Amino acid sequence: MSLSPGSSFSLASALPNDTFSNDASLPNSTPPTTVADSASMNSEPSKLDEITVDVDAEPTISLPSSARDDVPMTDAPAQDSVQEGESRDSPIRPRRSHAAPVYNLSKLSGTDGHGKRRANGDVISTRRRRTLIKAGLMEDDGFLEQENARAAGRSQAIGARDSQSASQKSSPRTIRRAKPSPPPRSSSRRATLDVATLNRMIVNTDRRGRKSMEKIAAPPPQKISRELRRLQDTKEFAHVDEQPMITTVWANGKYVDPKEAESRARKRVKKDESKNDPPAEQEETVSPEPVTNTRQRRVKKYLEKGLYSGQDAPMDIYKGLTMNEKKQLSELPELIPSGRVNKIMPSPMFTGLRTLIAGRDFRLPFHICNPLPPGQPKPDEWRKMTKNRFIGDSKDIWRKSPHYHDMSKCVCTPEDGCGDNCQNRIMLYECDDSNCSVGKEACTNRAFADLTSRRNKGGKYRVGVEVIKTSDRGYGVRSNRCFEPNQIIMEYAGEIITEEECERRMNEIYKNNDCYYLMSFDQNMIIDATTGSIARFVNHSCNPNCRMIKWIVSGQPRMALFAGDKPIMTGDELTYDYNFDPFSSKNVQKCLCGQPNCRGFLGPKPREVKPAIKTVLKDTVKAGKRKLQEFLGGEEDKAKKPRAKKPTLKAITSTRGALANVGMQLKQGAATALKKTVASVASKARGKKTNGASQTPLKGRKSTGTIIKKKLTTTTRLVKTYTKGTPKKQTTSQTSVTAKVTKKTVSGKASPKSPVKKTPTTKVVTQKTYSSKGSRTPASVKARKVISGLSSPRKAIEISRGIQTITASTE
Ligand SMILES: C[S@@+](CC[C@H](N)C(=O)[O-])C[C@H]1O[C@@H](n2cnc3c(N)ncnc32)[C@H](O)[C@@H]1O
Numbered sequence: 091m092s093l094s095p096g097s098s099f100s101l102a103s104a105l106p107n108d109t110f111s112n113d114a115s116l117p118n119s120t121p122p123t124t125v126a127d128s129a130s131m132n133s134e135p136s137k138l139d140e141i142t143v144d145v146d147a148e149p150t151i152s153l154p155s156s157a158r159d160d161v162p163m164t165d166a167p168a169q170d171s172v173q174e175g176e177s178r179d180s181p182i183r184p185r186r187s188h189a190a191p192v193y194n195l196s197k198l199s200g201t202d203g204h205g206k207r208r209a210n211g212d213v214i215s216t217r218r219r220r221t222l223i224k225a226g227l228m229e230d231d232g233f234l235e236q237e238n239a240r241a242a243g244r245s246q247a248i249g250a251r252d253s254q255s256a257s258q259k260s261s262p263r264t265i266r267r268a269k270p271s272p273p274p275r276s277s278s279r280r281a282t283l284d285v286a287t288l289n290r291m292i293v294n295t296d297r298r299g300r301k302s303m304e305k306i307a308a309p310p311p312q313k314i315s316r317e318l319r320r321l322q323d324t325k326e327f328a329h330v331d332e333q334p335m336i337t338t339v340w341a342n343g344k345y346v347d348p349k350e351a352e353s354r355a356r357k358r359v360k361k362d363e364s365k366n367d368p369p370a371e372q373e374e375t376v377s378p379e380p381v382t383n384t385r386q387r388r389v390k391k392y393l394e395k396g397l398y399s400g401q402d403a404p405m406d407i408y409k410g411l412t413m414n415e416k417k418q419l420s421e422l423p424e425l426i427p428s429g430r431v432n433k434i435m436p437s438p439m440f441t442g443l444r445t446l447i448a449g450r451d452f453r454l455p456f457h458i459c460n461p462l463p464p465g466q467p468k469p470d471e472w473r474k475m476t477k478n479r480f481i482g483d484s485k486d487i488w489r490k491s492p493h494y495h496d497m498s499k500c501v502c503t504p505e506d507g508c509g510d511n512c513q514n515r516i517m518l519y520e521c522d523d524s525n526c527s528v529g530k531e532a533c534t535n536r537a538f539a540d541l542t543s544r545r546n547k548g549g550k551y552r553v554g555v556e557v558i559k560t561s562d563r564g565y566g567v568r569s570n571r572c573f574e575p576n577q578i579i580m581e582y583a584g585e586i587i588t589e590e591e592c593e594r595r596m597n598e599i600y601k602n603n604d605c606y607y608l609m610s611f612d613q614n615m616i617i618d619a620t621t622g623s624i625a626r627f628v629n630h631s632c633n634p635n636c637r638m639i640k641w642i643v644s645g646q647p648r649m650a651l652f653a654g655d656k657p658i659m660t661g662d663e664l665t666y667d668y669n670f671d672p673f674s675s676k677n678v679q680k681c682l683c684g685q686p687n688c689r690g691f692l693g694p695k696p697r698e699v700k701p702a703i704k705t706v707l708k709d710t711v712k713a714g715k716r717k718l719q720e721f722l723g724g725e726e727d728k729a730k731k732p733r734a735k736k737p738t739l740k741a742i743t744s745t746r747g748a749l750a751n752v753g754m755q756l757k758q759g760a761a762t763a764l765k766k767t768v769a770s771v772a773s774k775a776r777g778k779k780t781n782g783a784s785q786t787p788l789k790g791r792k793s794t795g796t797i798i799k800k801k802l803t804t805t806t807r808l809v810k811t812y813t814k815g816t817p818k819k820q821t822t823s824q825t826s827v828t829a830k831v832t833k834k835t836v837s838g839k840a841s842p843k844s845p846v847k848k849t850p851t852t853k854v855v856t857q858k859t860y861s862s863k864g865s866r867t868p869a870s871v872k873a874r875k876v877i878s879g880l881s882s883p884r885k886a887i888e889i890s891r892g893i894q895t896i897t898a899s900t901e
Pocket residue numbers: 563564565566604605606607626627628629630631679680681682683
């Protein structure tokens with residue numbers, strides 16, 4: 091093998107400390123097999139061998155094809171080169187003639203001095219050894235040549251070769267090529283590289299190429315999970331099915347038997363065939379071709395005009411609209427006419443254009459609880475509290491003040507169920523085991539207990555209310571469910587404070603507030619629900635659907651919001667009449683309840699009613715007196731005079747309802763209000779009975795006469811109360827209380843003036859207590875206190891500033 095002088099390169103081989111496999115330990119045991127070996131064996135140590143490669147002598151570098159077939163590709167060039175330089179017939183060489191060429195790469199690359207790796211039992215040479223089997227390097231016989239040529243001045247080598255071949259061949263191409271090639275580059279980056287570097291480059295190139303080839307040939311194994319690795323040798327992994335796979339077909343949740351399906355399909359085909367079969371005479375002529383799929387595709391029918399047929403979009407959608415509506419319409423991009431007329435299923439919106447523009451409120455079905463999604467905004471200052479808490483001196487005052495234990499006791503029977511006639515109910519006392527013998531199951535006068543158990547069960551439906559943000563009145567409360575008339579909804583709970591504390595808070599803490607949450611309570615104390623229950627968010631309305639009522643529960647007064655006389659539907663905003671006392675004109679707030687009877691501002695009930703009441707009262711007093719006279723006279727001279735015809739009333743609904751009606755009648759100024767009231771009570775009672783709305787069993791009700799008497803005397807007493815006392819402060823509480831007094835009177839057959847003396851029953855005793863010690867009567871105390879509070883000295887008035895008076899609550 092020889093290279094032209096110009097194209098020769100030096101092949102450095104590590105000779106003295108060559109780390110070639112056996113060289114260090116057994117120099118003679120393994121004969122040199124490569125150029126490097128032979129060179130190293132025959133040359134002086136630490137001397138670079140210079141191998142001259144003749145680039146032009148192509149046959150010497152690339153084996154003849156015949157020879158290549160016989161010899162492994164990797165070995166051929168090396169062997170050839172050996173054959174050239176050495177004796178092929180050497181007794182030692184042939185044995186290893188097929189060995190791959192080995193290069194001492196560390197030596198070649200100059201990294202032989204970098205370090206050594208010690209192995210057990212090895213005699214470590216002083217140099218690091220690195221063996222590279224140049225397998226594949228010579229696979230392409232032109233590769234080495236090209237690399238060498240490139241490294242040692244490719245242009246020169248190729249030029250030389252080209253010129254030679256050009257002289258040999260005379261094809262036009264070769265002629266063209268024979269043109270004088272540009273002079274070889276005198277300086278090239280690679281040309282100046284030493285052999286070691288070049289070799290390293292060759293090796294690297296080879297390694298990279300081989301790797302990439304390997305990658306293409308066999309992509310790197312994908313990472314598989316441990317479980318799969320364990321399964322690798324299983325048949326399942328290899329997708330080898332030992333048993334035949336049974337596939338089942340299911341349609342509409344039913345197993346489809348393939349045989350059955352097949353037979354059915356066959357039958358269907360037959361049917362179709364028979365349908366499509368030509369007449370018998372033609373049958374003979376038709377060749378028996380196999381029928382493939384004779385089923386015809388069904389033609390789809392589209393509905394051109396459907397539900398809204400005849401409601402084509404108007405060409406001029408602005409026609410007939412007002413200017414404002416036109417403007418609004420033009421702002422709705424989806425309604426801008428596109429020019430296309432929708433002929434298929436026109437939308438009904440074209441007929442409801444106005445509705446679409448204006449929008450329309452709708453009401454959910456009554457049984458749908460549709461709570462707001464969580465995360466609604468809540469006022470920062472609100473701290474929720476579901477039970478009353480005494481603050482400061484209020485506790486001591488409360489302790490010292492009279493309590494209401496044993497002040498009312500009902501005599502209902504389980505059949506009565508503590509209905510409308512229940513003494514406790516009438517007195518606004520909640521029944522419990524201490525004052526009611528009917529029992530938990532049958533008693534229907536345990537609203538607060540019911541509320542507690544309902545809330546304890548939890549859930550939005552049971553709570554039944556939620557805080558909403560109104561458009562103009564701040565927060566409000568709406569129902570999440572339906573409530574029956576007079577059903578308890580929620581308790582108004584908060585901090586119970588004294589008047590002094592209230593005043594302090596008003597002057598110091600709430601002085602800049604727009605909203606007040608102060609409610610007149612009991613014993614001249616106030617519930618401040620700034621920290622309190624949800625009920626504090628209930629807004630005012632001049633035509634409310636709820637009432638705030640104070641009840642005595644286990645001897646303690648408690649306030650709660652109750653549904654009014656009408657049921658409350660899901661989604662209704664809950665309101666009650668604040669009967670607000672703004673104290674000064676500065677505090678007067680505009681009422682935004684939007685009711686037809688709105689008073690225009692948040693304030694007490696109008697005083698204009700007074701004269702009317704006075705007039706009415708006078709008349710009513712007269713009428714009442716007359717009635718009473720008649721009644722009492724009738725009682726006394728029963729035998730002498732025939733009694734007035736009694737209405738056939740068997741039950742009444744509630745005293746409160748009746749009295750509300752009375753109030754209404756008084757406002758109308760009718761002197762005959764009494765009669766009408768009685769009539770309305772009677773009719774209402776009848777109605778309730780018919781409808782079954784009342785929870786009171788009718789069985790236990792007393793005689794009609796008694797009930798009517800009660801009502802009659804009630805009215806009388808009411809009138810007297812107003813006449814004697816402070817008619818301005820008419821309240822339902824008063825009426826309720828008065829009703830009791832009257833009832834006593836009736837049952838005791840005593841005069842209204844001295845009901846106590848003539849009350850023989852337990853009921854009467856209780857009532858007597860109230861009437862004789864008016865200040866101790868819970869409801870009357872409450873009512874009177876408020877009344878006196880409103881007309882009391884300045885301080886009291888100041889304190890009541892912004893307080894929703896109890897009169898409002900109990901209405
Ligand atoms: C007890 S708070 C009711 C809850 C209050 N809306 C809130 O956002 O907290 C009473 C205050 O609500 C407002 N309010 C209640 N009802 C109103 C009505 N009908 N019109 C105007 N404002 C009302 C007034 O500012 C009043 O002082």
